[in-house]
Amino acid sequence: MAGSAEKARHWQYAELPGVDLLRARYVEKVFVRHTHENFVIAAIADGVEVFHHGGTDQYAGPGTLALVNPDTPHTGRAGVPEGWRYGAVYPSPELVAEIAAETTTIRGTPGFTSPVLDDPYAVNLVHQVLRAAEEGNALAADTLLRVAVTRLLRLNGGTLPQRPVRTAGGRIAARARTVLEERMAEPPPLERLAADLGTSPFALLRAFRDAYGMPPHTWLTDARVRRARHLLDAGSAPAEAAVAVGFTDQPHLNRHFTRIVGVPPGAYQRERKNVQDGDGPLLLPSGVWQNRQHSQTRTKETAENPTQPSSETPWESGSPSDCPVSPSG
Secondary structure, three states, rough: HHHHHEEEEEEEEOOOOOEEEEEEOOOOOEEEEEEOOOOOOEEEEOOOOEEOOOOOEEEOOOOOOEEEEOOOOOOEEEEOOOOOOEEEOOOOOOHHHHHHHHHHHHHHEEOOOEEEEEEEHHHHHHHHHHHHHHHOOOHHHHHHHHHHHHHHHHHHHEOOOOOOOOOOOHHHHHHHHHHHHHHHOOOHHHHHHHOOOOOOOHHHHHHHHHHHEEEEEEEEHHHHHHHHHHHHHHHHHHHHHHHOOOOOOOOHHHHHHHHHOOOOHHHHHHHHHHHHHHHOOOOOOOOOOOOOOHHHHHHOOOOOOOOOOOOOOOOOOOOOOEEEEEOOO
């Protein structure tokens, strides 16, 4: 399939504060190494996604979830020629911590222990959350989201290890990050940054990569896109946001934003504006979602799940409209 077949909608629902929502179909899309402030809970409907995480490639196919903890570097691409189709929710660390404290025995900072979980029932829950949000059913959306997060934490949750900055290299990396955050629009060259911190360029590169999973220039691009998202959410025009975070112009922002977020900044901002206007469109026509184990898992419900989602595919209802996504390049 051509890249023009790629479609996505990245939005928020006002009744789920702090939670980003996504429906997408990607074929040629390649997500560069990046991080998220929130958790990633991506439910694969069909196809296969491959994402580099924790030093190795992870494969998520139909009936599985790709799970990424906040501030964890990862990538993303198609694992089969037809690409992959999925829905995702991005709950905040604060919300996940609240749910974990109320419904699990996890203590400390909660997170997911494995990046891929085979659980078709949880996959269906995620799609039900998205459909409830699209239909404006706040009670169902909030309930199902909390049930889904509880289930995932019980099946695949644990306490995230703390990473205190103890070594000299770690302290230098943290200081370099602070400089880049403060001088995002006009960062110093690597040699000057290293000299100002009393180290060498290659020593700084090693220390930064060890601390944050990527070199400083990659981290800076990710941080610029993250800050641009906040500016777009606050109402800044894409061209203004581009200059404010240090990109040369809007096309420069467009290219990196699409590679990391999955949609262009203009489409992203329009969907966020629809949260306030209350007239956001539904996404994507699509074929029937064949959940390979759904009929089996409906008999395995537990007391943790008071609301059983219907067996209807979330993408089968409504009158969706498409939001085309430019292929990355």
